[in-house]
Amino acid sequence: MSHQKKRHLSLKQQQNINKHRQKLIARRSNQRLSDMKHLEEELLSQQGDQLETYKGIVISRYGKSADVMLLDEGKFTQEHKRCFMKASLDDLVVGDYVYFHDINDEQSFIVEKEDRSNLITRYYFNKARNIVANVSTMIITSSINPTLNTEIIDRYLIVAENNGVRPLILINKVDLLETEEDKQIVEDIIQYYNNLGYKTLAVSVKDKLNIDLIREQLDRGLHILVGQTGVGKSSLINAIFNQELMTVGEINYDTKLGKHTTTTSRLFKLNDYSALIDSPGIREFSLDNYNETQLLRGYKELHDSEYTCRFSDCNHNNNLGCGIIKLKEDNKISEFRYQNLRNLLQQLKES
Numbered sequence: 616m617s618h619q620k621k622r623h624l625s626l627k628q629q630q631n632i633n634k635h636r637q638k639l640i641a642r643r644s645n646q647r648l649s650d651m652k653h654l655e656e657e658l659l660s661q662q663g664d665q666l667e668t669y670k671g672i673v674i675s676r677y678g679k680s681a682d683v684m685l686l687d688e689g690k691f692t693q694e695h696k697r698c699f700m701k702a703s704l705d706d707l708v709v710g711d712y713v714y715f716h717d718i719n720d721e722q723s724f725i726v727e728k729e730d731r732s733n734l735i736t737r738y739y740f741n742k743a744r745n746i747v748a749n750v751s752t753m754i755i756t757s758s759i760n761p762t763l764n765t766e767i768i769d770r771y772l773i774v775a776e777n778n779g780v781r782p783l784i785l786i787n788k789v790d791l792l793e794t795e796e797d798k799q800i801v802e803d804i805i806q807y808y809n810n811l812g813y814k815t816l817a818v819s820v821k822d823k824l825n826i827d828l829i830r831e832q833l834d835r836g837l838h839i840l841v842g843q844t845g846v847g848k849s850s851l852i853n854a855i856f857n858q859e860l861m862t863v864g865e866i867n868y869d870t871k872l873g874k875h876t877t878t879t880s881r882l883f884k885l886n887d888y889s890a891l892i893d894s895p896g897i898r899e900f901s902l903d904n905y906n907e908t909q910l911l912r913g914y915k916e917l918h919d920s921e922y923t924c925r926f927s928d929c930n931h932n933n934n935l936g937c938g939i940i941k942l943k944e945d946n947k948i949s950e951f952r953y954q955n956l957r958n959l960l961q962q963l964k965e966s
């Protein structure tokens with residue numbers, strides 16, 4: 616990697632790295648022999664050589680290591696590194712920007728992580744698990760078949776709103792709409808979300824409809840694709856990149872492993888500054904363990920102070936200063952969004 620430009624570190628970063636080295640020296644005497652120590656020692660032995668520091672982005676996590684793509688002055692490259700990290704950085708997730716040193720040709724060591732602009736978390740049995748960081752766009756994918764489920768769209772919107780991520784809503788497979796009535800229903804839904812300020816597109820991978828408009832929306836940053844199984848996420852990735860990058864709707868019966876069992880995530884570069892990250896953990900995460908405040912925060916219609924419930928313990932079932940009921944009475948929320956909100960509140964009560 617010696618041909619790569621040396622990254623100029625800020626004073627603070629240099630100090631942090633120096634501090635880290637000193638800590639390693641202090642720790643050396645009382646640390647048990649372990650793989651990590653071995654790596655750290657190797658790192659230390661090279662101190663005199665003025666280790667170069669590179670910036671990268673985490674694209675996969677495996678236990679105690681991470682795959683990092685090298686960034687060249689902020690631009691995505693094709694170069695990947697398998698990295699180990701100091702213990703305090705073991706919460707690294709896909710999307711984290713990191714600084715690392717090369718230990719040898721195969722191995723590198725991450726010494727610092729940049730502050731995250733956002734972090735998407737999911738809950739497994741009440742335990743928070745970080746999924747991905749620094750996301751610019753959450754591409755919320757839904758489709759006409761098996762059924763257009765706006766409640767799931769709304770669930771993802773809640774996650775996006777609560778994490779400071781811009782949503783882009785795609786309604787795929789519109790080629791399957793047969794009647795004028797169905798077309799109108801879908802058009803109304805799309806218009807409603809667009810009016811709310813969420814960019815929403817009708818697309819068809821089959822007919823190559825509006826794929827160029829999707830690309831236009833993704834000119835900078837890290838993007839993730841979310842949505843239920845079968846809505847056409849893999850098909851969309853192939854269409855956006857105009858390449859067969861993903862296997863569409865197939866299961867490998869020889870190994871009895873579906874493609875969902877792949878644990879690695881992949882970063883697909885759209886241009887120097889824009890990339891799409893795909894991994895099973897990201898694709899399948901859903902809204903769980905959200906509290907009522909977060910849920911209501913996820914509904915843009917309620918952001919107007921006029922529609923804030925007067926009492927913090929409002930049960931949203933009687934008219935006494937309830938923002939949700941007022942919203943409905945004033946016709947400031949569509950029927951489908953209102954029903955979804957009611958359903959989500961009900962599910963919260965039952966959980």
Ligand SMILES: Nc1nc2c(ncn2[C@@H]2O[C@H](COP(=O)(O)OP(=O)(O)OP(=O)(O)O)[C@@H](O)[C@H]2O)c(=O)[nH]1
Nearest residue numbers: 788819820821843844845846847848849850863864
């Ligand atoms: N009619 C129609 N079918 C489509 C379209 N896009 C995708 N499909 C089909 O939908 C099925 C599922 O597509 P995938 O791309 O595998 O869906 P996915 O969301 O990646 O599914 P998971 O990997 O299970 O999450 C496949 O049979 C695709 O051919 C479309 O625009 N129109």
Ligand SMILES: [Zn+2]
Nearest residue numbers: 924929931937
């Ligand atoms: Zn209320």
